[in-house]
Amino acid sequence: MGKTIAEKILARASNREDIEAGDIVEAEVDLAMSHDNAALVSKVFGEIGAEKVWDPSKIVIILDHRVPANTIKSAEGHKTIRQFVKEQGIENFHDIGEGICHQVLPEKGYVKPGMLIVGTDSHTTTHGAFGAFSTGIGATEMACVWATGKLWLKVPETIKIVINGKLKEMVMAKDVILHIIGEIGSDGANYKAIEFYGEVVDEISVASRMSISNQAMEAGAKVAIVPFDKKTEEFLKNRVKGKMEPVYADEDASYEDVLEFEVSDLEPQVACPHKVDNVKNIREVTGIPIDQAVLGSCTNGRLEDLAIAARILEGKKIQDRVRMIVIPASREVYIEAIRKGYIETFLKAGATIINPGCGPCLGAHQGVLASGERAISSTNRNFKGRMGSPDSEVYLASPATVAASALKGEIADPREVLK
Amino acid sequence: MIIRGKVIKYGDDINTDVIFPGRYLAITEAEEMAKHAMEDLDPDFLKKVKERNILVAGKNFGCGSSREQAAICLKYAGVKAIVARSFARIFFRNAINQGIPIVESPKAIEFINDGDEIEIDLERGEIKNLSTGKTFSFKPLPAFIRDIINAGGLVESMKKRLSKS
Numbered sequence: 001m002g003k004t005i006a007e008k009i010l011a012r013a014s015n016r017e018d019i020e021a022g023d024i025v026e027a028e029v030d031l032a033m034s035h036d037n038a039a040l041v042s043k044v045f046g047e048i049g050a051e052k053v054w055d056p057s058k059i060v061i062i063l064d065h066r067v068p069a070n071t072i073k074s075a076e077g078h079k080t081i082r083q084f085v086k087e088q089g090i091e092n093f094h095d096i097g098e099g100i101c102h103q104v105l106p107e108k109g110y111v112k113p114g115m116l117i118v119g120t121d122s123h124t125t126t127h128g129a130f131g132a133f134s135t136g137i138g139a140t141e142m143a144c145v146w147a148t149g150k151l152w153l154k155v156p157e158t159i160k161i162v163i164n165g166k167l168k169e170m171v172m173a174k175d176v177i178l179h180i181i182g183e184i185g186s187d188g189a190n191y192k193a194i195e196f197y198g199e200v201v202d203e204i205s206v207a208s209r210m211s212i213s214n215q216a217m218e219a220g221a222k223v224a225i226v227p228f229d230k231k232t233e234e235f236l237k238n239r240v241k242g243k244m245e246p247v248y249a250d251e252d253a254s255y256e257d258v259l260e261f262e263v264s265d266l267e268p269q270v271a272c273p274h275k276v277d278n279v280k281n282i283r284e285v286t287g288i289p290i291d292q293a294v295l296g297s298c299t300n301g302r303l304e305d306l307a308i309a310a311r312i313l314e315g316k317k318i319q320d321r322v323r324m325i326v327i328p329a330s331r332e333v334y335i336e337a338i339r340k341g342y343i344e345t346f347l348k349a350g351a352t353i354i355n356p357g358c359g360p361c362l363g364a365h366q367g368v369l370a371s372g373e374r375a376i377s378s379t380n381r382n383f384k385g386r387m388g389s390p391d392s393e394v395y396l397a398s399p400a401t402v403a404a405s406a407l408k409g410e411i412a413d414p415r416e417v418l419k
Numbered sequence: 420m421i422i423r424g425k426v427i428k429y430g431d432d433i434n435t436d437v438i439f440p441g442r443y444l445a446i447t448e449a450e451e452m453a454k455h456a457m458e459d460l461d462p463d464f465l466k467k468v469k470e471r472n473i474l475v476a477g478k479n480f481g482c483g484s485s486r487e488q489a490a491i492c493l494k495y496a497g498v499k500a501i502v503a504r505s506f507a508r509i510f511f512r513n514a515i516n517q518g519i520p521i522v523e524s525p526k527a528i529e530f531i532n533d534g535d536e537i538e539i540d541l542e543r544g545e546i547k548n549l550s551t552g553k554t555f556s557f558k559p560l561p562a563f564i565r566d567i568i569n570a571g572g573l574v575e576s577m578k579k580r581l582s583k584s
């Protein structure tokens with residue numbers, strides 16, 4: 001019987017010949033990533049009585065969630081982490097300002113196809129865009145990974161998702177994945193691996209694939225893999241060290257389900273409060289007034305996201321009553337966006353630029369919402385209270401829709417404002 | 420392990436942001452975390468959990484973030500077990516790693532009401548609803564996972580493992 005990508009990677013990582021979905025394996029981790037919650041991980045690391053990490057070269061820590069520190073508590077956490085990496089000889093440490101972990105990890109060449117990556121962040125699925133088995137785990141588990149390099153994992157069933165057609169202008173990968181989540185539900189891929197195929201997947205950029213693998217977590221996916229190809233190779237080749245060993249599924253791999261989507265007619269999509277699978281066509285929600293527009297995050301804070309928003313805002317002004325917050329996903333993205341003039345466009349349009357990092361995405365700082373306020377956001381979660389007050393609302397949409405809405409002061413169709 | 424207690428019942432898709440809001444993520448002490456458990460879902464939770472310490476919920480309990488605080492805050496708020504139609508995968512692992520007995524049972528939500536008293540036998544895979552007299556079964560977790568729960572969580576079980584080697 002043929003194997004899926006997930007089965008093959010876990011077989012290699014657990015030194016087993018033949019494994020299949022449902023088996024439980026003890027796997028050796030290739031890369032272990034944490035962010036600000038490394039403070040909690042290091043505390044548990046002490047509690048289990050571990051002294052030295054198993055392999056400092058396989059641990060990466062990137063501070064992004066509350067940067068620069070917003071409270072004394074956050075500052076203490078960062079301080080603990082800086083001390084810990086020094087003591088343990090962890091050189092792969094990126095302090096505040098480098099960007100969001102899921103952007104920085106591939107940018108800095110840590111991600112390679114076929115790897116088993118775990119991260120103390122649910123959106124670690126992002127690195128599936130590079131053909132890796134990449135998934136989120138909790139802090140206690142990470143402490144044990146730091147100590148032993150090992151972790152038990154259940155080999156997931158795989159759902160094959162085929163996306164065909166040709167996207168219309170102003171319709172983005174974000175719209176595609178929101179549409180899919182709307183169809184399969186917020187637990188539609190719970191515990192499962194997804195492999196993405198199809199014309200659209202081949203056609204779109206690496207950044208767009210990252211957006212899909214990232215957002216797919218909101219359907220519960222354990223991993224969300226786009227098979228490695230020329231585009232990913234192009235992105236990684238000057239960044240990674242050593243050989244790339246991509247893993248592909250066998251022709252006769254056994255999938256739990258095969259889902260096909262034809263997206264040529266797809267309109268911009270919006271996930272309405274308070275669930276990511278509460279997805280509507282743009283025309284059902286246009287006209288809803290907004291107070292804040294957020295462009296950024298590990299889902300959609302990359303150069304192409306800023307580019308499309310800048311195209312919409314070029315030479316225009318956002319509505320007075322709207323606060324628009326732009327967060328480039330990383331230092332690299334930020335520098336490019338300055339070079340290309342996007343940042344100037346945003347500033348002149350009336351937006352506020354904040355430093356690379358998670359920004360207001362998790363409701364901790366830099367643009368939290370007051371009660372009764374409503375935001376449209378290119379981030380990945382719209383749970384109650386996600387961006388601030390439990391009485392606020394978050395609508396999720398593509399960068400194009402976010403920019404168009406900032407311009408009009410209400411949820412707007414990006415195809416309309418460009419006319 | 421046998422757990423007995425009264426039930427607080429919630430619906431589907433209870434996510435990690437309402438279990439433990441992001442604005443408190445810098446907190447590192449478990450007792451402090453417990454003070455914010457379920458804050459955005461049920462403001463009376465901390466009062467209720469004093470009397471009733473088994474949570475019963477619908478599908479996809481704990482969906483969302485990998486934040487282990489969601490499991491930790493429930494444990495330290497006094498939750499003794501969680502029974503749900505299904506769990507989101509990271510929460511499922513986090514709960515086990517915190518030593519919280521969890522039961523996946525599609526029947527639970529139909530056969531257990533808010534306020535019922537129930538008894539869960541983790542090894543045998545059986546829930547007795549003492550209030551209604553009904554008994555039903557679920558597939559027990561694999562033995563090595565039950566061992567983690569019995570040890571009180573992954574920290575305790577790991578300590579044993581590290582001190583042996």
Ligand code: SF4
Pocket residue numbers: 065100101102121123297298299357358359361362379380
């Ligand atoms: S940008 Fe948002 S979703 Fe992404 S890692 Fe940061 S907090 Fe999480």
